[in-house]
Amino acid sequence: MSNFDVIREADQSFVAGTYGRFPVAIEKGKNATCYDFDGKEYIDFSSGIGVNSLGFCDEGWINAVTAQLNTLQHISNLYYTKPCIDAAGLLCERTGMKKVFFSNSGAESNEGAIKCARKYSYDKYGEGRNKVITLVNSFHGRTVTTLSATGQDVFHRFFFPFTDGFEFVPANDIEALKQSLDGTVCAVMVELIQGEGGVMPLDTEYVKEIESICKEYDLIFIVDEVQTGVGRTGELFAFQHYDITPDIVTTAKGIGGGLPLGCIIFGEKTENVFGAGDHATTFGGNPVATAGAAYILSRLDREFLDEVKAKGEYMRKKIMLMPHVEGIDGLGLMMGIRLDDTVKSADVVKKSIEKGALLLTAKSKVRLLPPLTVSYEEIDKGLSAMEAALKEI
Numbered sequence: 001m002s003n004f005d006v007i008r009e010a011d012q013s014f015v016a017g018t019y020g021r022f023p024v025a026i027e028k029g030k031n032a033t034c035y036d037f038d039g040k041e042y043i044d045f046s047s048g049i050g051v052n053s054l055g056f057c058d059e060g061w062i063n064a065v066t067a068q069l070n071t072l073q074h075i076s077n078l079y080y081t082k083p084c085i086d087a088a089g090l091l092c093e094r095t096g097m098k099k100v101f102f103s104n105s106g107a108e109s110n111e112g113a114i115k116c117a118r119k120y121s122y123d124k125y126g127e128g129r130n131k132v133i134t135l136v137n138s139f140h141g142r143t144v145t146t147l148s149a150t151g152q153d154v155f156h157r158f159f160f161p162f163t164d165g166f167e168f169v170p171a172n173d174i175e176a177l178k179q180s181l182d183g184t185v186c187a188v189m190v191e192l193i194q195g196e197g198g199v200m201p202l203d204t205e206y207v208k209e210i211e212s213i214c215k216e217y218d219l220i221f222i223v224d225e226v227q228t229g230v231g232r233t234g235e236l237f238a239f240q241h242y243d244i245t246p247d248i249v250t251t252a253k254g255i256g257g258g259l260p261l262g263c264i265i266f267g268e269k270t271e272n273v274f275g276a277g278d279h280a281t282t283f284g285g286n287p288v289a290t291a292g293a294a295y296i297l298s299r300l301d302r303e304f305l306d307e308v309k310a311k312g313e314y315m316r317k318k319i320m321l322m323p324h325v326e327g328i329d330g331l332g333l334m335m336g337i338r339l340d341d342t343v344k345s346a347d348v349v350k351k352s353i354e355k356g357a358l359l360l361t362a363k364s365k366v367r368l369l370p371p372l373t374v375s376y377e378e379i380d381k382g383l384s385a386m387e388a389a390l391k392e393i
Contacts (some may be wrong), residue, residue: 003037009188022353029056032374032382034358043382044358050195050227050334053296055067055371058172061257061295067249068291077285083294084285090297091265094236097249101264102285106226106252107141109262112279113189113248114145116264117220121186124218131184132222135171139196140189140224149189152197167269169180171202174209176272180309181213188213192238198363199329199336204242211244224249226262227334230254231300231372234309235330242376243333257296261289300372302386308332308372315368315379322387324348329365333372336365343393349391357385 001009007025027037031043032055047053051161076082088100103109114132121129134140137336144163147155151168167185169176171194188210194200212222213242221244228238229251235241237249247269252262260283266273283289312332319325319337327338339345345361352359360367366386368381 007037012098022350023057024353024358025101031055031058031202032371032378040356042353042356042358043378043385045370045382045386046260046358046360047254047369048372049360050232050253050369051256051258053230053232053257053372053374054299058257058373060299061292064295065259065288065292068288069301072287074283074286074288076123077184077280077282077366080291081285081287083287083291087290087293087297089298090294091263094297095240095249096245097265097267099266101266101274101279102290103252103262103264103281104260104283105141106224106250107143107146107262108224108281109250109252109264110140110146110149110222110224111143112264114149114187115279116248116266116270116273117189117222117280120220120270123273129184129186130165131167131182132165132187132189133167133169133177133180133185134189135191135194136168137171137194137197137200138168138189138191139194140191140225141226168203171200172206174206174213177210177213181217185217185219187222189222189224191224191226191228192242193228193233193330193334195334196362197364197365199334199367201329201331207242207244211246214247220247222230222246222250225249225251226253228331230296231305232332232334232369233330234305234312236297236305238331255293255296256289257292259286259289259292261286261293304372311370311374311376311379314368314376315370315383318383319386322383323390324393325390333368333370333374335368336362337368338365343390347393348389351389352386355385355388357382357389359386 004025027033091100118130134149136151140146140149148163149166223239223246225237247267249265316328324340324343329336345366348366349359
């Protein structure tokens with residue numbers, strides 16, 4: 001058997017079959033380039049679904065987490081650690097937000113944000129004001145509660161009963177949102193660019209209207225930046241494109257650079273909602289993960305973020321010249337490629353793997369989330385492979 005066949009057989013024997021894997025086993029990588037166990041090269045335009053913000057095996061990140069591993073790998077949150085404080089301080093300084101709670105994933109961060117919004121409302125208004133409005137086509141995670149918050153029917157199966165207290169309204173329809181304000185609402189929760197829902201950006205005026213409504217009705221404005229955060233769009237967070245001030249921002253993926261890490265970032269209205277014992281997690285603020293996060297945040301200065309924007313524009317210009325491409329949605333290095341009706345996104349991804357590029361889908365679109373450090377040489381290689389795939393389909 002080939003190296004791949006051995007790995008696949010072992011996976012099927014011992015690993016729960018919850019993923020529809022592609023027929024590739026990756027052995028190693030550097031920046032946006034990786035190799036399978038037979039030595040075939042791929043350009044990774046997925047970065048582990050937006051996780052490898054600095055690509056594979058960034059030397060500075062490795063040094064930061066290795067130094068921390070050699071110092072203190074974990075200690076209970078009953079004690080203070082410096083990496084946790086360093087990462088939280090950088091997040092607050094760069095966003096204007098006030099405090100941070102570290103979790104392990106995006107779903108956990110969103111779950112904590114929902115808890116915080118409901119506690120804020122309970123503390124101030126008592127029972128009965130606990131509904132969270134989210135958007136049709138949204139995606140907020142795979143726990144029972146964050147599935148309940150996800151505005152896609154395909155996720156509302158099997159796992160009944162789902163958590164009550166969520167209502168879905170169409171994106172960019174402010175009147176629909178206003179009609180849902182029945183006195184039981186405590187929060188509005190949005191992705192500024194719906195990632196899993198198809199790389200769909202929200203209109204600027206719509207987002208500003210949400211912010212105004214939340215202020216008027218004393219609702220908690222939650223912005224889910226699990227996929228859009230940490231430089232992905234060319235700003236540290238996507239909300240900075242919209243000139244708004246959320247009450248809570250959640251993020252994960254790129255903040256860990258490959259280690260499990262999520263964040264709930266609280267604004268002035270929410271910074272003191274949680275007290276001792278209201279929320280916790282064993283691994284939250286882990287010294288190794290937060291040491292890596294502090295390093296990543298230190299890299300994402302204005303020059304770095306401007307380069308993310310420039311790389312995104314460079315890619316867009318080249319992609320728009322490719323066959324079957326009708327348009328591109330998203331910001332920075334978060335792209336959703338609209339295709340004509342003659343091809344399917346899943347087929348493009350499969351064919352691109354054959355040609356040496358790892359891509360993603362987002363419903364009918366091809367989704368690209370390259371490492372923020374992707375080089376122009378890697379961009380050209382990956383786009384050439386994708387173009388070759390589009391020409392053959």
